[in-house]
Amino acid sequence: MHRDVEKVLFTEEQIVRGVERIAARITEDFRGEELVAVAILKGSCIFVSDLIRRLPLPMGLAFVYAQSYRDATTPGDLEVHLMPFDEEIQGRSVLLIDDILDSGRTMSAIRGEMLKRGARKVRTCVFLDKPSRRAVELDADYSCFEVDDLFVVGYGLDYAGRYRNLPYVAELKRSVLPAALAADGEQAG
Numbered sequence: 001m002h003r004d005v006e007k008v009l010f011t012e013e014q015i016v017r018g019v020e021r022i023a024a025r026i027t028e029d030f031r032g033e034e035l036v037a038v039a040i041l042k043g044s045c046i047f048v049s050d051l052i053r054r055l056p057l058p059m060g061l062a063f064v065y066a067q068s069y070r071d072a073t074t075p076g077d078l079e080v081h082l083m084p085f086d087e088e089i090q091g092r093s094v095l096l097i098d099d100i101l102d103s104g105r106t107m108s109a110i111r112g113e114m115l116k117r118g119a120r121k122v123r124t125c126v127f128l129d130k131p132s133r134r135a136v137e138l139d140a141d142y143s144c145f146e147v148d149d150l151f152v153v154g155y156g157l158d159y160a161g162r163y164r165n166l167p168y169v170a171e172l173k174r175s176v177l178p179a180a181l182a183a184d185g186e187q188a189g
């Protein structure tokens with residue numbers, strides 16, 4: 001696994017500091033609110049478990065499962081499964097959490113759905129932000145780090161289902177990635 005890595009972009013120590021930084025801001029911003037963290041599976045699983053343990057607030061935890069399918073020519077189709085029960089989000093302040101904000105389509109669609117189902121407000125929180133790739137108008141309210149237009153893995157982010165368990169964020173060797181993916185990120189979960 002480690003030998004497929006070209007370059008480490010964020011070490012475990014840097015990640016801890018990045019998570020602590022936004023946890024402090026979130027704690028201040030949500031104090032006194034009915035908070036529920038909604039994590040977008042699968043990519044956010046490691047990030048959300050590190051983040052919520054640094055939020056000393058009363059809060060709920062719910063999950064959504066989103067998958068996008070895209071190829072070089074069509075924009076991605078997004079499938080959202082396993083939404084939280086309405087009563088988990090109604091009247092609550094939702095902190096919507098994903099691993100990475102790329103085109104923004106996933107976050108934007110799920111954010112709209114949360115509001116439609118009665119969330120009082122929705123704030124977006126991502127581990128990584130790729131602002132250069134945005135296709136819809138959406139900013140992350142909280143992000144640990146910005147990255148260039150690269151395909152990254154680790155700390156929950158996968159390539160073809162693998163590498164989520166790398167404890168750091170890395171770029172893979174080009175020999176591991178097919179050419180199409182190296183040019184345009186195909187993404188599931």
Ligand code: 5GP
Nearest residue numbers: 101102103104105106151152157158187189
């Ligand atoms: P968006 O809807 O913002 O285009 O896509 C967000 C999803 O695409 C993320 O949740 C993630 O699953 C996937 N994604 C985007 N960029 C990357 C990347 O660099 N690496 C990996 N592994 N997944 C990515």
Ligand code: MG
Nearest residue numbers: 042043099189
């Ligand atoms: Mg994802």
